[in-house]
Amino acid sequence: MTSTSPTQGETHVAPQADHGDPARTWIARIADGRAWLFLAGLIICFEVWSRLAFGATFVLNPFNVQSIAIFAVAPLLLATGQTFVIISGGIDLSLGFIMGLAAVVAAHATNMAGAAIPLPLAMLAGILAAVIVAGVPGIINGLLISRLRIPPFIGTLGMFGVARGAAYLLAGGTTVPVQNSWFALLGNGKFHGVPYLVMITAVFVVVMHYILSQTRFGQHNYAIGANVQAARRAGIDIKDHILRLYVLSAMCAGLGGALYAARFTAGAAQAGEPLLLDSVAAVVIGGASLFGGSGTIFGTVAGALVIAVIQYGLVFVNVEPFWQFIAVGLVIIISVLIDQAQRRFSGARQDE
Amino acid sequence: MNSQEQTAPLLEVRNLSKHFGAVRALNDFSMVVRPGEVVALAGDNGAGKTTLIKAISGVFQPTGGEILLRGQLVSFSTPQEAREKGIETIYQDLALADNLSIGANIFLGREPMRKAFGFLPVLDRKAMAVAAKQTMGRLDFHVSRLDAPVSNFSGGQRQAVAIGRAVYWDAQILIMDEPTAALGVPEQRKVISLIHQLKAQGRGVIFISHNLQDIFAVSDRIVVLRRGVQAGERKISETNHDEVVKLMVGG
Numbered sequence: 001m002t003s004t005s006p007t008q009g010e011t012h013v014a015p016q017a018d019h020g021d022p023a024r025t026w027i028a029r030i031a032d033g034r035a036w037l038f039l040a041g042l043i044i045c046f047e048v049w050s051r052l053a054f055g056a057t058f059v060l061n062p063f064n065v066q067s068i069a070i071f072a073v074a075p076l077l078l079a080t081g082q083t084f085v086i087i088s089g090g091i092d093l094s095l096g097f098i099m100g101l102a103a104v105v106a107a108h109a110t111n112m113a114g115a116a117i118p119l120p121l122a123m124l125a126g127i128l129a130a131v132i133v134a135g136v137p138g139i140i141n142g143l144l145i146s147r148l149r150i151p152p153f154i155g156t157l158g159m160f161g162v163a164r165g166a167a168y169l170l171a172g173g174t175t176v177p178v179q180n181s182w183f184a185l186l187g188n189g190k191f192h193g194v195p196y197l198v199m200i201t202a203v204f205v206v207v208m209h210y211i212l213s214q215t216r217f218g219q220h221n222y223a224i225g226a227n228v229q230a231a232r233r234a235g236i237d238i239k240d241h242i243l244r245l246y247v248l249s250a251m252c253a254g255l256g257g258a259l260y261a262a263r264f265t266a267g268a269a270q271a272g273e274p275l276l277l278d279s280v281a282a283v284v285i286g287g288a289s290l291f292g293g294s295g296t297i298f299g300t301v302a303g304a305l306v307i308a309v310i311q312y313g314l315v316f317v318n319v320e321p322f323w324q325f326i327a328v329g330l331v332i333i334i335s336v337l338i339d340q341a342q343r344r345f346s347g348a349r350q351d352e
Numbered sequence: 353m354n355s356q357e358q359t360a361p362l363l364e365v366r367n368l369s370k371h372f373g374a375v376r377a378l379n380d381f382s383m384v385v386r387p388g389e390v391v392a393l394a395g396d397n398g399a400g401k402t403t404l405i406k407a408i409s410g411v412f413q414p415t416g417g418e419i420l421l422r423g424q425l426v427s428f429s430t431p432q433e434a435r436e437k438g439i440e441t442i443y444q445d446l447a448l449a450d451n452l453s454i455g456a457n458i459f460l461g462r463e464p465m466r467k468a469f470g471f472l473p474v475l476d477r478k479a480m481a482v483a484a485k486q487t488m489g490r491l492d493f494h495v496s497r498l499d500a501p502v503s504n505f506s507g508g509q510r511q512a513v514a515i516g517r518a519v520y521w522d523a524q525i526l527i528m529d530e531p532t533a534a535l536g537v538p539e540q541r542k543v544i545s546l547i548h549q550l551k552a553q554g555r556g557v558i559f560i561s562h563n564l565q566d567i568f569a570v571s572d573r574i575v576v577l578r579r580g581v582q583a584g585e586r587k588i589s590e591t592n593h594d595e596v597v598k599l600m601v602g603g
Contacts, residue, residue: 214474216463223449223460230447234461235432293451 031342035286035302038331042306046313053317062193064316069198070263072308074099074256076201076301078272078279079286080208081252083300086283087212088245089225089292090152094141094159095253095279098134099272101167102257106130107176107267114180123183127258134254135247137163142243156246167269176267187262197259204255209297221245225292278307281328285335306331360423362387362556363408363439363525368417370403377403379580380417385525385556390547392567392588393560395577396600401560404577405527408558409441410434421525440523442514444530450503454495455480457502458487458517487520488512491546508539515546519553526550527558532566544570564593576600 030037043059050058058064078095085092110126117125137159144155178184189196212218220241223231232238253272261267286303288295310327361384370378378400385391393401406412408419410428419426421437428434431441448457456463459480466476481498488495493512502510511531518526528547532540540563547570550557561567567574568588576583576599584599 210472210474214468214472216465216475219452219456219463219475220461222451223456226449226451227447230449231460233431233441233443233447235435236461293449 031338032287032296032299034335034338035299035306038285038335039302039306039309042309042313046309046317049317058313058316064312066190066193066195066198068305068308068312070195071312072304073197073201073263074260074272075275075278075282075307076205076304077252077256077259078275079282079300079304080205080297081249082279083283083286083288083295083297084208084212084221084245085152085249086280086288086290087225087292087295088221088242089228090145090242090245091156091280091290092141092246092249093153093156093276094137094163095156095249096272096274096276097160097163097167097269098137098250098253099257099260099275100269101137101163101170102130102134102254103261103271104167104171104176104257104267104269105133106258106261107178108170110178110180110183110261111176119180119182123180123186123262126178126180126183126261127255130258130261131251131254134250134257136250138247138250139243141250142246145246146239146242164269171267171269178261178265178267180265183262184265187259187265197263200259205297205301208252212297217241217244222293225294227293278304278328281332282307284332287335287339289339359386361385361420362389362422363558364420364423365404365408366418366420368404368407368419369415370400370407370412371415376580378407378414381577381580381582383575383582383585385558387524387556388551388554389573390551390557390559390571392571392574393558393577394562394564394567394574394596394600395583398579399577399600400580401577402529403580405441405529405558405560408434408525409439409527435521435523438522438524439527440518440521440525441527441529442511442518442531444533448502448510448513451501453481453484453499454488454502454513454516455482455484455498457513458484458520460517462521483520484516487516490519491516491549506539507535508542511535511539511543512546515543515550519550523555525556525558527560529560530562531559532561532563540566564596567596568593578602 046058050056078099081095082092106126106129109129110122113122113125116122141156141159144150144158145152186196191199212221220231220236223234223236224238224241228238257267257271260271282303283295283300284290284303285306286295286299286301288299307328310331311324314324314327315321363385365381365383368378368381369376381400381404383391393404395401403412407414410431410433413427413429421439426437428437449460452460455477464476464479465473466479468474484498485495491512493509493516497504502513505513515526532543535543544566547557547559559567559571571588573585573587574591574596575585576596578600583602586595
């Protein structure tokens with residue numbers, strides 16, 4: 001894309017309109033990939049710490065890598081949906097309890113279907129039911145925000161409460177155990193050392209990356225986040241887009257809930273409760289701006305892994321678990337500071 | 353300029369009215385725009401300029417009157433319909449998505465797709481970049497970093513991108529609402545020269561400005577609005593600042 005045609009200067013005297021300085025683009029690229037640099041730095045730190053303190057390796061131990069990957073699955077599923085929403089300039093606070101609701105629905109549906117049809121089909125029915133039911137609060141969120149012009153923060157905060165109550169009611173106030181050996185295998189089995197959960201999530205993340213970076217839906221999402229007015233004037237159906245956006249993010253949480261039920265062979269309303277803020281943090285660490293218009297799925301993957309490595313790593317090196325909160329908080333702040341500095345440095349407009 | 357008067361009008365507005373309840377924002381207004389002609393709309397705040405262009409570009413439904421495009425009666429229920437018929441509006445507050453490239457802005461809402469690996473539909477960024485380069489070249493505006501977001505460019509350059517989008521989609525009528533208002537002086541001159549290029553390409557331009565300097569620099573005719581009615585129409589060559597101001601304030 002950066003090719004300069006050599007014939008340009010011959011026919012015209014008009015100077016180049018842009019101030020293309022390759023050094024600046026490199027700095028911008030490093031800043032864009034900062035989440036991966038964070039991740040590499042963290043892993044090196046824990047490796048050194050672990051070797052000094054216990055004489056054992058941290059990252060070369062396959063058990064640790066598997067555990068971190070499984071640890072990152074649920075927050076990452078929420079965070080992929082959240083990435084879309086945050087790029088559009090919104091936020092979805094209801095994802096945590098939509099995930100809980102979906103986990104309960106997955107457990108109930110799998111059990112009910114298991115009585116009538118073979119177990120593998122019952123498992124698929126349970127997952128499908130969880131994702132579809134999760135779409136319902138997504139539709140309501142989308143309609144509230146697009147048609148009734150309720151700010152996303154408030155609309156999804158309301159849905160946070162509704163989904164929470166619905167999930168607890170449906171679960172009867174307790175956890176719902178799943179009687180399905182296939183479902184348990186999905187949640188805990190491995191193929192050549194790679195957990196099924198991680199494989200499903202990897203495929204899902206690649207699909208979401210494709211949607212965000214290669215389709216009109218993704219392109220319009222960026223445009224809406226940067227300038228709603230411009231997007232509307234360009235003929236994009238904003239209401240329809242916002243509706244589909246919140247359904248998409250809710251369905252990500254739905255899949256997260258179904259996989260949670262698989263992993264713990266039980267559905268619990270509080271499944272996603274601690275993960276909501278982690279999902280927002282993962283998106284921000286991954287380089288998205290909360291003002292909308294920027295962010296990538298792969299950035300979010302790095303962000304989710306950063307959080308998982310901090311949480312698992314601190315436990316591994318035997319630090320009191322409360323330090324996790326402090327460490328994740330510091331990473332969020334540093335990440336935003338780097339973003340600000342990079343904007344100032346690259347000369348782009350900072351205030352919108 | 354005499355030859356222009358014989359050419360068929362590109363756009364003709366006949367007895368157009370727009371009432372908001374009892375408020376007659378626009379009343380019985382008529383004007384024509386011929387190919388290659390720049391018509392300035394002048395008038396004080398609240399004179400009805402914005403109402404007029406919104407009625408032409410499909411944002412408002414007129415209460416009465418007719419709009420003719422190349423002699424054919426048209427009516428638009430949305431701005432998209434107006435745009436499909438070749439009427440493009442360029443706003444002073446730059447209707448661009450700052451985080452996207454020039455190409456992505458030109459194609460916003462109408463992105464070209466290609467098939468990756470023979471089956472997977474993906475955005476054709478290369479086609480967008482090529483079209484962006486060619487289109488901006490036609491406006492004498494040369495960029496090498498076609499993947500850079502438009503936030504890297506200055507106000508006048510961004511205005512050029514907005515005009516480039518209209519040119520790419522082959523707009524025949526460009527309505528420019530205060531295109532120079534937010535710009536510095538050199539940038540204003542750049543936009544004025546862009547308007548000259550549009551004129552040379554045979555497009556019709558409706559140019560709204562408070563700045564009489566700009567109006568006299570670029571327009572062929574000036575239409576003055578006052579309280580929703582046409583207060584006068586002059587050829588730029590046959591009028592001066594004082595007369596236009598008198599028409600505007602009603603002296």
